[in-house]
Amino acid sequence: MLELRSVTKRFGDVDAVREVSLSVPDGAFLVLLGPSGCGKTTLLRMLAGLEMPSAGQIVFDGQVVSDGDRAWAVDPARRNSGLVFQSYALWPHMTVRGNVEWPLKVAGMARPEREARVAEVLRMLGIDGLARRFPNEISGGQQQRVAIARTIAPRPGVLLFDEPLSNLDAKLRVEMRTELMRLHRATGATTVYVTHDQIEAMTMASHVAVMRAGRVEQFGTPLDLVERPETAFVATFVGTPPGNLVPVRRNGTGWVVGGRHMPLEPPADGAQALFRAETLRLEGAEGPRTLPLELAEVSTIAGRVMVTAIAPDLRLTAVTEALPAARVGETVHIGLPETPAAWFAPTGERIG
């Protein structure tokens, strides 16, 4: 089990991580998801033992490894964890073999055992042919594999990844995603994975923590996040395409959306309605639940069509079966369903 108890990290006056508490079982694949600057990398570095929490505890398998309240921590090397850096941090003066072997040497592993383990992980990652090359002689994807091999070689119980795929091109990224999941199954190590890419989170994670401004906005399974977003931020951050959030305001007699009166019953003034893209329709003409918007983007995805239309302060994405008749720049009518999927207060929390 991996537990965080009210973990907080302050840099000077700035709270990089605030009161984060969560726990995942052994073998879980936890993804820390959030935009840049949300504190997810700081959290990961605290897990690795590279940073000391300012408050709170980190617990691996019932043993406290960092205790911010007592300024006490277990050395990074003694936490049974391994970290794959975003930059890979391969030692450029060592060969691929040397990079993988050195940590084992430091750990005092005997030579025959060490050589066997190196060969094993190099094979596992399909880079056994590169053992004698230097990092600058291999491609980015191969460097990535070396970095992973180096990290898993000492068999850590907790594997930590810091945006490992962000430096790879799109195709390689998809391949490596699969590779990492296979590796996760093979090693069985509890994995914590930092990314800003919600698709990675949705595809790989057993658990996701969506972070914003140092806080965990929601913690749950990928399905939880899409089906039951707890906050407006989560609703618009996850899902492909993400949900549409529409502010609804009272105007004298009724409720106004995007300048038009709508027959809606929001639980509060200024609340935001969540409409999923697949529930929006493209209407031929103006109706009681349509909004006139300017067509901005059209793209086809897996046989369906993703349509984005904009008005001042409003941007809606619908997934439809057919291409719209209108051309980009012309007005289209987007039809809203009768009830939104959820309501959020102006401050972001879910209210219905």
Next chain:
Amino acid sequence: MRQPTIAALLALLAAAPALAQDIDAMSPEELLPLAQEEGQVVVYSFTSRIARVEQAFEEAYPGIDLIGYDISSTEQIARLQAEAAAGTVNADVVYISDAPVAVPALVETGILVNYVPPRVADRLPDEAKAPLLSNRLSTKVLMYNEEAHPDGSPVTNLWQLTRPEWRGRVLMVDPLQRGDYLDLMTEIVLRSDEMAEAYEAEFGEPIDLGDAPDAGTRFIEDLFANDVILVSSTDDVNAAVGALGQENPPVGFTSYSDRRDNEDEGWALQVANDVEPANGIIFPAVLGIAANAPHPHAARLLIDFMMGDDSETGGPGYAPFYVAGDYATRTDIVPHPDAVPLDEFRAWRIDPVATAAIRGEVGDLILTLQ
């Protein structure tokens, strides 16, 4: 542990004077084996002639390495003070010309101690034995180029140096860098009455002091106003004044004894002796031993050596100084045949105490003129 150590130290301190007396009374023969055991003696010398002393000394007393450093008197004093403040002793023997400063700054502060070799003590006048031993008198006097002026000095009165024809043509070493030149300037101020008389003799009218407090100060001001050229070493003065083949060479204040290098260097230096009121200063070159010198016996042996042997000219130890223009303090060494006899020499004999009293003020005066 502590107490016995202190006790031992105290005992040592008490024994020190006795030891010092002992060692000061030793003859060269007694000193030699102990000095050879020390193997080395380090000298700070204001004259480059220490190199020749080194040669002679090492020949006379093999097994003792003389390490000589040629350092100007002013710098020696600054260094010795800094070293004393730092608690280090680098030099055993100090050979210095700047008695007016050396005595208060080095002897009265205990940095240097006086040593008079018993062998020659009875052949020295009292003023050469204290507060520091002196082996000879040195000079800073007006010199000219005798090739360009075969009929004698072109200058017969110091005040002529303030006349337009000597503008930019009088050289001396920067008095702020070399103490003996500051002593020269100080002596001129001390001899203001004589300077005033000489002024009247030269210009036929009594001196108008202007803002100056005395005639000596006025002379220095006028000399600087007349673009006296300051250089950084006496060799620069010698070369400028003495070099052969010059049509209109300058004059300068330098050591009379540097005339000895005329042949080697291609100079035609000659002393201007018939100068009113005087041609410069004559002052003792003094020797001292550093308190806590690391090689006390070798130091004493060297000083004994530098005072000369019992021959008429002082032998090899004194040979570097047995030149025209240096005057031995020992009464039994015969005067150099080529030199102006001491009693005819026109230079002022400096009074270290009087000089020390106003030297700082004169230094500040020079500072304002520079």
Next chain:
Amino acid sequence: MTQAVLDDPPLRHAAGRRRWLAPGTGLKLVVLGLLALLIVMPLLSTVLFTLTEESRGAWGDVLAGRLSRALFWQPLLNTLVIGVVVSVACVLLGGFLAWLVVMTDIPFRRTIGVMATLPFMIPSFASALAWGSLFRNGRLGGRVGWLEGMGFSVPDWLAWGMVPTLVVLSLHYFSLAFTIIAAALATVSSDLVEAAQIAGARGRRILMGIVLPVVTPALVAAGSLCFAGAVSNFATPALLGLPVRMQTLATRLYGMISVGQTARGYVIGILLVLISAAVLWAANRAVSGRRSYATITGKGGRAKRFALGRARLPLLLVAALILACATVVPVIVLFASSLAPSSAALFSNWTVHYWIGESNPAIAQGIPGIVHNPDILRAITVTLTLGVAVAGAGMALGLLAAYATARSRAGWLSATITQVSFLPLLVPGIAFGAAYIAWAGAPIGPFPALYGTFLLLVIAGTAYLVPFSVQTGRAVIQQVSGELDESARLTGAGLARRLWAITVPLAVRGLAAGGILIFVKIIRDLSLVVLLFTPTMPVMSVLAYRYASEGFTQFANAITCVILVLSVAATLLAERLQARSQPWLKS
């Protein structure tokens, strides 16, 4: 928000250790302590010395009253004239050459680029000595320079004083300006210039409207660094100015200390530091107020070169003339005058006596040639040992300081370390030397005084070059990015093992190059060591200066030649090691 609800089981603490301080704080404190000892204490003890009862009067003597004009105001005026004129001349010369090399199609660009960095490798007193060998006139009588020997009459203003000082210093420091400006010009990407061309701008307009504004911070930085260098230069005004009683603050400081007027000397030194610091601070402020342009120049390619057309050859001639005066002529003159018995006939009667002759009373008062001269041989040994020791100590300290601050730049500790480590930049070498005498001239606590010891030279040299070694250390540490070290930390390797297995192998070239450059800087330095020099611990540069001021120019020049060869060879070696990127030289 749902958060995993935790019941609170009794927690077991794994075998860890308590950290009383944030990670790295201990190391930072050690580094800060070292820097305080090396840099702050000497400066502080200088100030404290001038505030003691018996020394306090020195402030009055220097700043007001009868002596103040000679002690301070006149030297200050000279110093400021030197600073302003030299920095303007350096920016013009350096800027002109940088523009030619980086932005135009002048022929021999690579050669010009290399030559323009050479003068800074030559000790500044070398050029001053060379000037004397050429232009010395009969003012001091005796020996004259080559020009007078050839029958020309050299007026005083050309032989001595302000004019030669300005020329020699400008020809020395312009290469500093060149390096800075060329690097800045190299960031002006072709995109910027092409965008201006598309907008219809032509040559002059592009230069004034686009290029100049982008490199202005570099011009200001170059100017202020040249100013700081020129005002603190000791050797040149000492050799060329003193014979005509031209004093700068640096020569005055030296004069006061060498005659034992220590308090006055220190006061002058403190004032010199303040002036130098004020100028650098003001320049830094003027530049830092602007936006940094470097980041918005994008990734643009090679700068497109201005076609000089018919001006190509004349401009090449001008550049060649500047470079010849700054490098070729001084080197030739130095070498020739170390062989010529008379500087009036530089190229005749050559003799190798001054190099390999035995003592001969007929020549130079019997001083033997440098290979037989125990003083010089000892000085060479001491100097080389000093260079190696300072290079080693400097790189160790620089690496340590850079390492300590690289891991967490935030916090007052890191900021203080950075600021203190750059403090010596504001302190002219001669004032720094004075500070070390004030500090090490007396026993410190239980430790004996360091005055006159080799250790003092090493410590002072190391401290003086701390800005440089920390900067080098930083560059090296940046190569070895934090994550490379962190990933090693995660394996459990201790500090020593990480340094040995990761940091040092990665950094060894950079370290070696940095070390060699420190070595060069220290062996050719005069201003720092001229006050720390003791006869028992001679160094080559001071020996050369002393021989020069005592009139034995051949020996001075021969020693300077040795320093010159060592400096240039070591610098070239360092550049090879570093494979220093000179983007403006890539064609």
